[in-house]
Amino acid sequence: MRYFIYLLVGIFFGILMFKSEAASWFRIYEMFQFGSFHMYGIMGSALFIGVIGVQIIKRKNLKPLGGGEMSLKPKEKSIARYLIGGILFGLGWALAGACPGPMYVLAGSGYLSILIVIVGAIAGTFLYGLLRKKLPH
Numbered sequence: 325m326r327y328f329i330y331l332l333v334g335i336f337f338g339i340l341m342f343k344s345e346a347a348s349w350f351r352i353y354e355m356f357q358f359g360s361f362h363m364y365g366i367m368g369s370a371l372f373i374g375v376i377g378v379q380i381i382k383r384k385n386l387k388p389l390g391g392g393e394m395s396l397k398p399k400e401k402s403i404a405r406y407l408i409g410g411i412l413f414g415l416g417w418a419l420a421g422a423c424p425g426p427m428y429v430l431a432g433s434g435y436l437s438i439l440i441v442i443v444g445a446i447a448g449t450f451l452y453g454l455l456r457k458k459l460p461h
Contacts, residue, residue, distance in 0.1 A: 337425070338428065338429045338432055341425060341426055341429040342429050342432075342433060344366060345362070346363065346366050346425075346426060346429075347422065347425075347426035347429040347430050347433070349421035349422065351363055352417075352421055352422065352426075353421065356418065416444075416445070416448075420438075420441040420444075422438065422441065424445060427441055427442050427445065428442070
């Protein structure tokens with residue numbers, strides 16, 4: 325039942341992404357050209373809601389739905405780590421015209437060329453998993 329709820333939330337998220345045009349290459353291009361507030365408004369709203377949600381989880385010490393340990397622990401701070409990761413993420417986003425969330429929305433919308441990007445993202449994640457322990461902290 326839990327996975328069914330996750331599936332419904334994912335479908336709802338995909339519909340919201342598509343209807344708000346957050347998965348539109350043109351909207352993303354417009355954002356990077358500073359031509360419209362549309363995408364900044366969507367991301368700002370998500371950030372605001374996310375910050376509130378994390379604070380509620382931390383203050384009420386809420387546990388995951390399936391039980392187990394909470395994984396919201398402070399991470400080691402490293403400028404190089406975030407700088408390199410941010411540059412790679414930004415370059416991928418600029419080249420593909422989509423970040424990870426909209427990639428699946430675009431595939432579901434029938435833009436099959438995004439499957440090349442999805443395969444590349446999965447391969448990059450797999451490669452990171454293999455090299456993670458060898459990378460500087």
